[in-house]
Amino acid sequence: MKGDMAGGAAVCGAVLALAENRVPVNVTAVIPAVENRISPASFLPDDVIGSMSGKTIEVGNTDAEGRLILADGLTWAAREEKCTRLVDAATLTGAIWAMLGYVTAGVMASDDGWYGRLEAAAALLKRLQKAGIRAKMDDSDQSMGWKAAQYEMKGVPLRVEIGPKDMEKGQCCICRRDSGEKRFVPLDQLEDDVRWLLDDVHKSLYARAKKNLEDHTRVCLTVEEVKQFMEAEGGFAKTMWCGELDCELAMKEKAGVTSRCMPLEQEHVADVCVCCGKPAKHSILWGVAY
Numbered sequence: 001m002k003g004d005m006a007g008g009a010a011v012c013g014a015v016l017a018l019a020e021n022r023v024p025v026n027v028t029a030v031i032p033a034v035e036n037r038i039s040p041a042s043f044l045p046d047d048v049i050g051s052m053s054g055k056t057i058e059v060g061n062t063d064a065e066g067r068l069i070l071a072d073g074l075t076w077a078a079r080e081e082k083c084t085r086l087v088d089a090a091t092l093t094g095a096i097w098a099m100l101g102y103v104t105a106g107v108m109a110s111d112d113g114w115y116g117r118l119e120a121a122a123a124l125l126k127r128l129q130k131a132g133i134r135a136k137m138d139d140s141d142q143s144m145g146w147k148a149a150q151y152e153m154k155g156v157p158l159r160v161e162i163g164p165k166d167m168e169k170g171q172c173c174i175c176r177r178d179s180g181e182k183r184f185v186p187l188d189q190l191e192d193d194v195r196w197l198l199d200d201v202h203k204s205l206y207a208r209a210k211k212n213l214e215d216h217t218r219v220c221l222t223v224e225e226v227k228q229f230m231e232a233e234g235g236f237a238k239t240m241w242c243g244e245l246d247c248e249l250a251m252k253e254k255a256g257v258t259s260r261c262m263p264l265e266q267e268h269v270a271d272v273c274v275c276c277g278k279p280a281k282h283s284i285l286w287g288v289a290y
């Protein structure tokens with residue numbers, strides 16, 4: 001009887017955990033509470049009472065007060081709070097722990113499809129995390145389109161999707177953010193494929209950034225050339241430099257650029273400094289600072 005409050009306590013704990021972890025979901029907790037102590041007004045076996053939903057209930061057992069208020073709690077959540085998914089945590093019957101023990105919960109769902117998807121997604125999440133991959137599950141009621149746009153915006157490199165048809169086929173769908181390409185992956189290859197894909201996304205982003213840098217870097221031999229390139233296209237001008245501060249300041253004055261980087265891998269693009277014409281010591285990249 002003391003343990004009968006465990007369902008309500010679990011709901012309390014779940015809501016606190018959601019709040020402490022700042023999980024962006026809209027959750028309402030309903031905790032109906034009651035005491036089945038003896039009093040002249042107590043219900044008796046054979047009494048017929050009304051519930052909030054309008055259904056009448058014949059009392060067959062006076063130790064069943066928990067499920068009576070739970071029925072009203074569920075009606076309240078749906079009717080008054082307009083909740084769309086109801087999860088009730090209750091310690092209604094000792095038969096569950098007699099069967100499953102103390103650390104496993106018995107779950108009964110009126111929508112097996114939804115629960116099955118939730119369970120399958122949670123299992124995938126666990127597998128990815130166990131493999132050392134940083135992953136997060138969005139099991140909110142938002143539409144698939146909303147979720148896709150949301151995580152694309154956040155820059156999440158891979159999106160793993162699983163639906164009822166995928167579950168039947170033992171597969172999931174993985175979508176890459178860099179190319180938008182989708183591929184179906186057998187569930188038993190999940191960890192290997194995610195690792196390979198993350199690596200490939202990294203390589204492709206790096207190659208794209210490198211090409212972008214190279215496409216916008218030009219070798220210039222005169223200050224005038226640097227100035228024209230900056231005005232016409234913009235990017236990085238690669239020149240030679242004598243190493244003197246005066247020339248660096250003059251570049252800012254004449255071409256509107258400052259030194260951005262002296263590459264570790266030096267190149268010989270000319271013999272003399274782009275600015276003063278004296279013998280050059282370094283190759284250097286110039287750009288406009290914003």
Ligand SMILES: [Zn+2]
Binds near residue numbers: 244273274275278
């Ligand atoms: Zn110089």
